[in-house]
Amino acid sequence: MSPRLSVVMIAKNAADVLPECLASVQWADEIVLLDSGSDDNTVELAQRLGVKVHVNTDWQGYGIQRQRAQTLASGDYVLMIDTDERITPELQQSLRDVLSAPQPGAVYSIARRNYFLGRFMRHSGWYPDRVLRLYERSRWQYNDNQVHESLDCRDAQVIELKGDLKHLTCRDFADFQRKQLAYATAWAQERHQHGKKTSLTGVFSHTLGAFMKTLVLRAGFLDGAQGWLLAVVNAQYTFNKYTELWALNRGFSKKA
Template sequence: MIDTDERVTPELRQAILKVLDAPQRGAIYSIARRNYFLGRFMRHSGWYPDRVLRLYERARYRYNDNLVHESLDSLGAEVIPLTGDLLHLTCRDFAGFQQKQLAYAAAWALERHQKGKKTSMAGIFSHTLGAFLKTLLLRGGVLDGKQGWLLAMVNAQYTFTKYTELWALSHGYSEKESS
């Protein structure tokens, strides 16, 4: 499965063709995704190698029902990494990217709220600060230059929005639950 904002590199194409010539029964193949953000393909920041499971036997595996970032249920499967990159043109338009982030944050919060999860003001602050520091320092965002700093701030903003929406839902300040 390839999304409309993804492109296969020649090296990845060769690796896929090799697998198709001799597939390993029951195996799932992971692909390194290289994410594009504000004019550059990120090399750090937790955005590379953003490995995704995309080549598998459709009759054997299914995607879960997560509202945000659904993933393949691969419990017990052998996961084999492929060479080559899948180029992910995730942020060519920042306003569109932000709109998508807002929608993901609202869906994330609603999913957690429906499971009885809550947060506090301290939780909002600590998760937001943690997201910034994790992206910038622990995941090497500082090595991605200006885009790394911006991505750290965007990740912090996304985290702030997720947890604030969860807080609003749990305090009855959001109409998302009734829609």
């Protein structure tokens, strides 16, 4: 008998993207959604579409919220996705193949196709953008990071799957910028709490490095106008992270 698969996601105000996401994973044994306090109809919509919905508004960061969501699942394997992601048919087949003959202890890597201002990027460090998302529920879980959380799987065997996970990263630029600023602030506060420091030189060297890495080292120029714009956006995000850390170090910004 094949292991059972639980698709697990966390959400807040995701009603506009949720239906298409759920349609791509309806074949799973169960879908679990942990809502963090939506004020749109995310919860009602998910329930109407047969999802097992729970709510926890005590937000302590993305890592903790994913851990909580995983405890609500009952499947042997977890596929952790976001509401703005979609499983492609080729990836669905790869997932089915894994579940028919799983490798105990292994975790599975999925390539993401990230969408930025009208284009699914092929370079710029945004593809294949492999992420570890399929794993045994009883063996692995996410770390505690507030942002940029990842699967804590130590020395597990990593197996690459065929097929892509479509990620609607940036459909609306203003909304994307607000999220980037929130991520940068959370990143700086977390680093500050762990005693990390930076200098003015560090702020600008990291900012310039982010721009050059995206545009040149990761061949962002091959993504056309979006590649150039993303290089600037990545530099801006990096500048915000390190400037906020610099400000926190000197008492010029409020602690969380």
